[in-house]
Amino acid sequence: xxxxxxxxxxxxxxxxxxxxxxxxxxxxxxxxxxxxxxxxxxxxxxxxxxxxxxxxxxxxxxxxxxxxxxxxxxxxxxxxxxxxxxxxxxxxxxxxxxxxxxxxxxxxxxxxxxxxxxxxxxxxxxxxxxxxxxxxxxxxxxxxxxxxxxxxxxxxxxxxxxxxxxxxxxxxxxxxxxxxxxxxxxxxxxxxxxxxxxxxxxxxxxxxxxxxxxxxxxxxxxxxxxxxxxxxxxxxxxxxxxxxxxxxxxxx
Amino acid sequence: xxxxxxxxxxxxxxxxxxxxxxxxxxxxxxxxxxxxxxxxxxxxxxxxxxxxxxxxxxxxxxxxxxxxxxxxxxxxxxxxxxxxxxxxxxxxxxxxxxxxxxxxxxxxxxxxxxxxxxxxxxxxxxxxxxxxxxxxxxxxxxxxxxxxxxxxxxxxxxxxxxxxxxxxxxxxxxxxxxxxxxxxxxxxxxxxxxxxxxxxxxxxxxxxxxxxxxxxxxxxxxxxxxxxxxxxxxxxxxxxxxxxxxxxx
Ligand SMILES: Nc1ncnc2c1ncn2[C@@H]1O[C@H](COP(=O)(O)OP(=O)(O)O)[C@@H](O)[C@H]1O
Ligand SMILES: [Mg+2]
Numbered sequence: 001x002x003x004x005x006x007x008x009x010x011x012x013x014x015x016x017x018x019x020x021x022x023x024x025x026x027x028x029x030x031x032x033x034x035x036x037x038x039x040x041x042x043x044x045x046x047x048x049x050x051x052x053x054x055x056x057x058x059x060x061x062x063x064x065x066x067x068x069x070x071x072x073x074x075x076x077x078x079x080x081x082x083x084x085x086x087x088x089x090x091x092x093x094x095x096x097x098x099x100x101x102x103x104x105x106x107x108x109x110x111x112x113x114x115x116x117x118x119x120x121x122x123x124x125x126x127x128x129x130x131x132x133x134x135x136x137x138x139x140x141x142x143x144x145x146x147x148x149x150x151x152x153x154x155x156x157x158x159x160x161x162x163x164x165x166x167x168x169x170x171x172x173x174x175x176x177x178x179x180x181x182x183x184x185x186x187x188x189x190x191x192x193x194x195x196x197x198x199x200x201x202x203x204x205x206x207x208x209x210x211x212x213x214x215x216x217x218x219x220x221x222x223x224x225x226x227x228x229x230x231x232x233x234x235x236x237x238x239x240x241x242x243x244x245x246x247x248x249x250x251x252x
Numbered sequence: 253x254x255x256x257x258x259x260x261x262x263x264x265x266x267x268x269x270x271x272x273x274x275x276x277x278x279x280x281x282x283x284x285x286x287x288x289x290x291x292x293x294x295x296x297x298x299x300x301x302x303x304x305x306x307x308x309x310x311x312x313x314x315x316x317x318x319x320x321x322x323x324x325x326x327x328x329x330x331x332x333x334x335x336x337x338x339x340x341x342x343x344x345x346x347x348x349x350x351x352x353x354x355x356x357x358x359x360x361x362x363x364x365x366x367x368x369x370x371x372x373x374x375x376x377x378x379x380x381x382x383x384x385x386x387x388x389x390x391x392x393x394x395x396x397x398x399x400x401x402x403x404x405x406x407x408x409x410x411x412x413x414x415x416x417x418x419x420x421x422x423x424x425x426x427x428x429x430x431x432x433x434x435x436x437x438x439x440x441x442x443x444x445x446x447x448x449x450x451x452x453x454x455x456x457x458x459x460x461x462x463x464x465x466x467x468x469x470x471x472x473x474x475x476x477x478x479x480x481x482x483x484x485x486x487x488x489x490x491x492x493x494x495x496x497x498x499x500x501x
Contacts, residue, residue: 073313075329153311154348158362158414159338168361173352 057136
């Protein structure tokens with residue numbers, strides 16, 4: 001009798017059950033690949049949606065705060081009308097996105113807006129990116145608004161125009177202030193992408209679910225998926241905490 | 253248009269109203285500031301001193317009236333105010349240094365971006381100015397590492413980096429601990445002696461008396477009295493001015 005067999009025989013029954021469950025859910029038919037591939041999809045969607053969200057959010061934040069700051073003192077004319085229009089569009093965007101569940105937005109994107117496209121990853125990136133952009137916009141806008149107006153006046157009094165003042169003086173300070181909040185938004189987004197299965201995208205959560213449906217055993221695959229999310233989230237939370245400490249220390 | 257080359261700022265019928273015409277922050281101000289003059293603007297709180305000063309570089313947009321800066325109407329839609337502001341430095345009560353930039357970068361940002369000055373030239377100029385205010389060793393410091401008096405001296409030389417034709421000060425020493433007021437006033441005095449044109453809103457009557465070439469006493473958005481320091485301080489005929497001076501002196 002070899003030692004391995006001995007060891008197996010010596011295992012308590014629950015441990016043996018756990019081992020066979022593990023083999024059934026992850027090893028047989030290479031089922032672990034559902035998890036691996038799902039993780040890659042989740043990472044892809046989260047990464048590109050975050051990028052889109054930040055670009056879109058920054059744009060909307062700048063439109064909104066420019067409107068609030070400049071519109072009251074602008075002379076009537078084409079620039080003022082244009083600003084009013086893009087501001088109105090931004091406000092509709094913020095209201096609709098933040099007023100409806102993200103899962104419904106995802107389904108509308110897939111089944112209505114992009115019904116002719118079959119690129120599920122791209123559709124998910126667009127849906128989550130547009131969703132995230134609304135929240136990022138409010139984060140960045142609050143960052144811009146939190147900068148003392150004296151900073152703005154100091155820039156303008158040196159001769160910088162509005163855009164230069166924003167670029168060289170306001171945005172760098174605002175961005176530094178909201179970096180932790182933006183990082184948190186990334187974590188929220190990562191977890192939110194777990195609803196991608198609603199449109200048949202095989203992300204991490206759906207990967208676990210597929211295994212469950214094949215093996216009729218829910219415990220292992222779902223707990224494994226939960227554990228992976230948790231580890232990733234804890235890792236990034238730790239990064240955010242370190243970032244916050246760094247920023248506090250460099251607080252000048 | 254005034255063709256007098258000695259006049260740097262020419263203000264006519266300047267009005268600034270808030271809430272329709274409920275608050276008359278400035279109510280028909282007419283005055284001129286000539287090259288090399290140091291004009292001290294005094295008066296009780298709420299009398300419109302800041303609004304007047306901030307109108308001069310269009311941080312406040314007047315309700316009515318004209319302001320000529322070097323013979324250009326600053327409120328005209330054809331005027332590029334950003335270019336004019338390069339020639340009018342401003343120093344604020346709360347310094348408004350850029351906290352994310354070092355002292356050196358605070359000073360060189362505007363000349364490099366706006367005047368396209370080279371990094372070397374800008375840093376050389378900054379070092380000379382830092383020497384003038386005895387802060388040459390703080391070039392690499394960040395604003396939070398400076399005392400109030402040091403911050404204000406940096407704010408002054410930051411404005412000087414643009415080689416302005418006039419400097420506007422809005423209560424430059426009001427936010428300072430008493431022991432730091434002197435070091436800032438000394439810098440301003442030195443600038444005055446070098447012939448810099450300045451408009452200074454201040455509660456420092458000693459400074460106004462000693463350094464100003466003209467004193468403007470404001471009240472309720474109007475110029476209640478203006479004259480040389482002797483005329484204003486030595487024998488105040490105006491009752492309100494007497495009351496005001498009794499309070500601040
Ligand atoms: N943005 C504003 N809205 C309404 N009233 C204002 C505003 N800014 C200034 N005022 C009013 O204008 C008057 C003059 O203010 P200010 O120029 O700051 O006075 P000072 O600098 O002499 O203390 C005050 O009555 C003030 O309340
Ligand atoms: Mg004031």
